[in-house]
Amino acid sequence: MSDITIVDIAKQAGVSIKTVSRVINREEGVGPATRARVEDLIEKLGYRPNVSARSLSSRRSYLIGVVFMRVGAYHYVGEVQVGAMRACRRAGYHMVIEQVDDPGQARGPGLEQALKAGRFDGLVLTPPVCDDPEILAIIEAQGLSYVRVAPDRDFGRSPYVFMDDQQAAHDMTARLWDLGHRRIGFIDGPADHGSARRRREGYMTAMAERGARVKPEWIAPGDFMPLSGLEAGDRLLGLPEPPTAIFAANDSMAMGVLSAASKRGLSVPGDLSVVGFDDGPLAESSWPGLTTVHQPIAEMAEAATEMLIEGFGDPRFRSRTAARQLDYHIVERGSSASR
Amino acid sequence: MSDITIVDIAKQAGVSIKTVSRVINREEGVGPATRARVEDLIEKLGYRPNVSARSLSSRRSYLIGVVFMRVGAYHYVGEVQVGAMRACRRAGYHMVIEQVDDPGQARGPGLEQALKAGRFDGLVLTPPVCDDPEILAIIEAQGLSYVRVAPDRDFGRSPYVFMDDQQAAHDMTARLWDLGHRRIGFIDGPADHGSARRRREGYMTAMAERGARVKPEWIAPGDFMPLSGLEAGDRLLGLPEPPTAIFAANDSMAMGVLSAASKRGLSVPGDLSVVGFDDGPLAESSWPGLTTVHQPIAEMAEAATEMLIEGFGDPRFRSRTAARQLDYHIVERGSSASR
DNA sequence: AATGGCATAGACAACGTTGTCGTATCGTGG
């Protein structure tokens, strides 16, 4: 419906279309008076450049793709989209989402097809896609630039955005300690999961720094799913000397711990403090609310998208490794208290 | 990197580019031999039409927009995306998501800008966006065609896809009845929410049909949030003659009921059956698993997207009201048992 | 054998923008 074209603007401003184009793209070589006149006109007529024509001519699509897997955490993907969208809007880009694990879509060829047809200017990759060598290979074969959110390895391979999981887990552990807890249990994540490993190390370090000897049985295995939290919690609470606080490596498992506690008739936080990691929707809606580490997911995705878009201007971008670190913070809710 | 163009195909096939274009778009006027030759070549060279050129020329963008609000239910939006994406992929369209309630984005102008710049061929609207008169007005002003998923009113306004909430609630209630429950409590949703109303009516009808007198105190107010489920559950279980089964109008509230039961030391499903509605991720991961109504969200979005794309060929589409109904089913998990 | 009609195919001009190159105009230093 926006049937105003660059030609209309040019005619009314009494300049050539090229000049209008220069104004739109903030190129130099336009006098201040002319620039102002054109800008006013654009504003007044509500002109929007035609994306198709633009990309046909410039070989840029103004489309950035967000690639992800639909694994368990809906809210993760949701937050990523929110953040990426914010950055896209600001820069006049559009965001297309690409999912790689939909049943019926062959992983490799499906994505490849989509990427070819999509003509993205660049991609934002989130875990676990961002650590999938097969997928990275496909993307690189297409010559597409990409930025990763919270990758687990190959840090030199592309620009990325990350958060310090280890320090966060360290802080959380320290906080429990400061509340007077000494026997602090930990529920681990999947063995091959980098964040899980870093979180456990943060916990270990904090305990060690305080001279606490972490007994092996204080660390219970888990797989990030609620049921494993229930089982692990049950096991920890069944110890002869049960912990007074349990730190689960993610919120879902912390929810399981809440169930385990309620099964045993323990009140949280009266008899047991429970804390998690993620600050997903569960944390807010559980009863009591879960004390947890807030991951700035949307902000990380936003930063990644920004980096990607900024990089388009700069061809050296792909080779240069850039990394940006974002801050977590701890959200205090009802599930933790002093001993 | 797909640098093959229609010209290359035309040259190699010894035909004009127009003929190749005809083959691509399945237009008639091409002999079977020529068609086969061109198709083979396209396949062999891995040619993909350039989306920008296509849309510039044809005034179609091959982009469909999915508009939604980020309200509470991440999984709803997630499922919608999965379904819409499936349909898009099949038809060679791309999917762009537009969110209308991101802080910092003025609702009206923000969306309007995005729609103008986006040049969508059409939109898929999900609740509650699909019932927002202001938003519908903006979209219609742009002359965009759209299909709604599970709208609440104005059914004649556009094609839509829906599920029979009332019948589903009816069935669920009947199932509890057949398990031997006679005092069945119901936790209501927000007053202005059409689905909530239909679910309550399904419950009422089923009870009435069986000659049960539903006492007013069996119906507790709720707002679809877990905390309200907890409170409502508490209230119901505190009645002199408490219900033996509680039907919450959505899963989140059912989760609250589980907490309420565990607070009172009641075992589920031993002492109390609890059922929900939605079959979101909570239902699977709670303990015990929640018996609930499975809403085919992805399928509804898929159907809607299909209807939208099919409609592009047919200009009469917008005026013709089409509706498609999809089936729910009840998922039996551990939270319900016979009395 | 000429005519008309249909199926098949091609020529050419859009579509709305950017890239490349060329050309006025102007101030400045010699």
Added chain:
DNA sequence: CCACGATACGACAACGTTGTCTATGCCATT
């Protein structure tokens, strides 16, 4: 006062596809 470089702008040809119109070949009909 001239040459010169910088500055500001425009003409024109891409970009890769589709839409419109026209041309050809072939068959059936007269």
